[in-house]
Amino acid sequence: MEQQFSYQLVQEGQLETALLAGTIDSRAETAFSDLQKKVRGPALVLDFAAVGRINSMGIALVLRFLKQLTKEQGVQVQVRGLNQINAMLFKMSGVFLMAKEVR
Amino acid sequence: MYPDHDQHGPATMIFIGPTGGVKPDLDGLFPDSSDTVLRQVCCSGDKPTLIEEVVALIGEEDEAHALLAQKAALMVDEMLENALYAAPRAADGSPLFPKREPRTLLPEEQITVRYRYDGSHLFLEVRDSWGSLTQGQVFSYLAVNTREAEPDPDRTGRGLFFMWRLFDHLYVRIYPGRETVVGGSLLLQPVAR
Numbered sequence: 246m247e248q249q250f251s252y253q254l255v256q257e258g259q260l261e262t263a264l265l266a267g268t269i270d271s272r273a274e275t276a277f278s279d280l281q282k283k284v285r286g287p288a289l290v291l292d293f294a295a296v297g298r299i300n301s302m303g304i305a306l307v308l309r310f311l312k313q314l315t316k317e318q319g320v321q322v323q324v325r326g327l328n329q330i331n332a333m334l335f336k337m338s339g340v341f342l343m344a345k346e347v348r
Numbered sequence: 349m350y351p352d353h354d355q356h357g358p359a360t361m362i363f364i365g366p367t368g369g370v371k372p373d374l375d376g377l378f379p380d381s382s383d384t385v386l387r388q389v390c391c392s393g394d395k396p397t398l399i400e401e402v403v404a405l406i407g408e409e410d411e412a413h414a415l416l417a418q419k420a421a422l423m424v425d426e427m428l429e430n431a432l433y434a435a436p437r438a439a440d441g442s443p444l445f446p447k448r449e450p451r452t453l454l455p456e457e458q459i460t461v462r463y464r465y466d467g468s469h470l471f472l473e474v475r476d477s478w479g480s481l482t483q484g485q486v487f488s489y490l491a492v493n494t495r496e497a498e499p500d501p502d503r504t505g506r507g508l509f510f511m512w513r514l515f516d517h518l519y520v521r522i523y524p525g526r527e528t529v530v531g532g533s534l535l536l537q538p539v540a541r
Contacts, residue, residue: 339499
């Protein structure tokens with residue numbers, strides 16, 4: 246059964262971390278826009294460990310989200326927990342140019 | 349390009365992949381045997397079911413199978429999104445259906461999925477009855493997504509670009525105004541460490 250996208254924003258010590266889960270596609274738009282409003286900065290970790298499939302519409306949402314956070318809000322973003330296919334998609338679409346991968 | 353002529357008239361056939369191995373003979377990829385699965389799509393709600401079906405066929409017993417299943421799930425997702433939302437166009441070229449809205453196929457509309465797994469290759473194909481994709485768009489989508497390093501959320505054709513990068517072979521056959529067929533094969537490969 247496909248899991249709809251959801252997130253949980255938590256504090257890990259000094260780090261603000263968004264734990265993402267489910268499928269990231271066009272239906273995740275509202276949740277990303279909601280998350281963007283809640284991020285305080287100046288740094289954020291996006292954890293994709295519980296994320297399944299990210300399609301091209303989902304990649305567009307991730308890129309838009311990162312562009313707004315990094316360029317307009319000045320937040321430094323790191324990503325972690327990517328599976329192999331999602332790491333490939335991030336590399337192909339330039340996500341890592343806006344958010345470094347951390348282990 | 350492989351020009352093709354049959355009862356529908358001239359078509360565009362674009363085949364991208366290494367020479368040798370799998371040939372652009374679409375029926376050859378899907379022989380009329382029990383391991384070729386054919387599904388008629390009736391609504392957008394069929395997409396998750398079809399994805400689950402293909403993933404279950406491959407299995408996820410080790411990393412190599414899990415990666416193939418992940419690629420296959422993404423390819424089915426992209427191909428069906430194209431057929432359900434990008435292909436249907438009004439006379440002025442505008443999309444008929446918004447991407448986030450669930451939809452049922454129009455009475456005269458057809459979307460067909462074919463797939464076959466032989467234990468090392470997965471063959472996938474989706475055909476729609478619109479034929480709205482053009483050869484120019486295919487090359488333009490691939491070129492712009494290859495050329496532009498700057499990440500742009502609004503860049504078009506990213507789905508087709510992913511197919512081109514992830515499929516071992518990709519083919520697109522277009523009968524303008526009648527049918528678009530997009531397909532390809534994925535190979536089970538050892539996972540790089």
